[in-house]
Amino acid sequence: MPDPVTNKQKGWTRSRMGLAGKRVLAIGGFAACLAILGCGGGDNGSAAGGGDIELISETPAPAAGDIDLVSWALTEGEPSSLDYAQAGSFSPDIVVSTLCDNLLRMNADFTLAPGIAESWDQVDPTTLVYKIRSGVKYWNGKTLTAADVVYNLKRSQDPETGLVYSTFYENVKSIKETDDLEVTVKFTKPDELFNEEMATAAGGIAEPASMEKNGRKFGTPQTGVMCTGPFELGSWTPGDSITITRNDSYWDPDLQPNVKKLKFNFIDDGNTLTSALLAGEIDGAFNVPISSIPALQSADNGSLYYGKSFMALNAYPLKSDGPVANKKIRQAMKLIVDREAIASKVLNGAALPSRTLVPRAIWDSSYPPEATKLFEEAYEKLPAMDTPDMDAAKKLVDESGEKGAKIVFAVQAGNPESSQIATLLQASAKQIGLNIQIQKMNATQHANLDYSAATRKQSGADMVLEYDFFDIADPIDLLPYRAVTGGFFNFLEYSNPKVDKAIAAARSNLDRTESARQIVKAQEIYTEDAISLPIASPYNVSFLNEGITGTPVSFSVLFAPWAAHLGNAK
């Protein structure tokens, strides 16, 4: 892994936004708060005012020596559970990744590394053999066995217990302990996704005895968790904080933590977070709110860092009837979005305008170079749409036969960026003869739109603006749910046999470059068909006090033991 080059963002420095291969700092941010100043966010080196930002995977390596206590902030509030099988969002993921190892480990640049499994072998297209590391101990001193791994994988496979990740096991035929420290997974058909998902919480490992004993209460403040990670769960004071302490018997000699104790505070208010960071009461935070960026930019006690994120800000149809079922309407709506302005002003430069459903970071990360090249060329061919084309949009609406249609557009209340984007869209839509009605929903209801038909029906919304959440650097992680016939989130009921075939082929091709070839084939079609309204791909914004360094700052922090890298700044 090459040395990371850090260009800390202080003030509005200008730096060229390079392509894959050059290290680029990217500003990323999402979560609630007001957008204030703008910072240029043009892609491919064409900066439109303000500074371009470079993306890094990790901050500079720390000096030797322990740190007694680091205070961290969870910017989305308190997790409701530390059970890895229920960890599907920032707050739980960032904590669980320090406590519980996964079968494999995700590097800061998203490549795969050994974890609980010290090696993996694709012996044939439908058989994966994992060699389990020996001598791994849980915090209570008991030794991890291959049977434990089988138990955990099966638990994640079962939809009743594997609440977030069970669908990634859908092609798994059997999981068996085949030797002393060996687990064999057999598939019904080749599946290129599974092994990569083992580096996420989908491959999470915890002690079966504690899960059996605590049942559904596993991972709550009363029972905690029992895992093997570099940090132990010290205490969880509900509503206040979670404290983790160093595991002095961690199995990885190359990843012994410097930090003795780390305290997670739950701070979901942007103003409070900014004040706490500026006052030095909190040492660091991932996923910094957009509104905090300008104030933290000029902080004199720390710096903002920007890393690749797998989030994508898209709008999706929620119905298979009404105006959004009309392709020309969807295509017209795509054309009126001012992505340049949104990325640079509304999102404070913390995002790239995007041309399609899958964000750039997904394919610009850990694919082999030929595959990345394929993606890059395909991306360049897609229409740019950074600035609106009102004439073309108007023409499409006229042709659609549904001029004057009303479209109910759902956004998450309390997320000002979403509201601003919806308002901009509403104003532009009016000009082309579409009547957008904005519907603000509370966070839970907004999230439910994707999961509950009753909620969709009750709200009556035609489209929803949301942040898509890919777990790994692979479009197949989420694409099938949106683009394939009968996909779980395919509310448009979009069905194109060519797309279905290409995505199925992509998933079952273990050669990542060939897989990429199939994906771009599908992408060309579904992008043209406007199954989604892509807006921007945000970056992961982090803040670190000048006294500490070392942690990765890419999306990998959700699944990799980032806190073990933290240490004193040199």
Place this chain on the structure above:
Amino acid sequence: MSPMVRTVTFRLVGMVLTLLVASLVIFAAVYIMPGDPAATIAGGGRVTQETLDSIKAQYNLDDPFLVRYGAWLSGAVRGDFGQSFVYKSDITALLAPRLVNTAFLVIYASLMIITVGTLLGVIGAVRGRVAAGFVTLTTAVGQATPVFVAAILLITIFAVSLGWFPTFGAGSGFLDRLWHLTLPAIALALSFLAWTAQVTRAAVLNEKEKEHVLTARSRGLSERRIIWRHILRNAAGPITTVSGLTIAGLVAGAVIAETAFQINGLGAFLVEAVDKQDIAVVQAIVLILVAVFVVTNTVADAINTSLDPRLRKAGR
């Protein structure tokens, strides 16, 4: 039955009735929402049938409404509010530390309001033109400042720039809490403090002109004694009423202060529970807040009556 006992009984019955009606409304609200109550309680996401079944069992959704209400209320009175669906924990255990923080904050703010507010009001009434002008101005500004604006100003100046106080949290232990909760208490107290000062000032001014005060002054009693024994004692009526309503209103205002300072209290927890659709927690907290409000007002009323014989005679 003596008039005193009758009044007290009347008051208590009134209080209990109010609480009962409030609790019924709080409980019923969940089931008025459209859709399957089990799904509402589950909050959505990927809900398995097993989860829905366990909700039905826990909340006895198949029982008639009054049975469920009775079960909930009898539990609540004993301090058992059931389980939080989001955190899968005993609600009383979740509420206890938060109750401590909120109570500390509210009491701290109340003391500020009562002492500083009354003091300012008295000064504004007895000390002459300049003092009166000053008090009027500051109270006007104070009353116009919403809690969150005050919070941001206080944090920016005293916590970030000067570093005298922490920017967030409630702390632990008595002295640490006092230090952490000073800025939040000030933010919370500000507008009520101003209101109390104004009411006090008006009441004192009113009393100042009364005959008994003039008599006392002509008799040569010290000014301090006049203020304390003759003016304030009679002005206490309006002041107590305002204080009663204020303390009750503080509990509601605490929601904002707690959110702004990230204090782990009932107010912040209520906001979170509403957002996460944690129905049982919302019911529990609202019931507690309403109970505090009703009881506080009843007590304030009672103090008022005991201080003013005229009200006692009227049998209120």
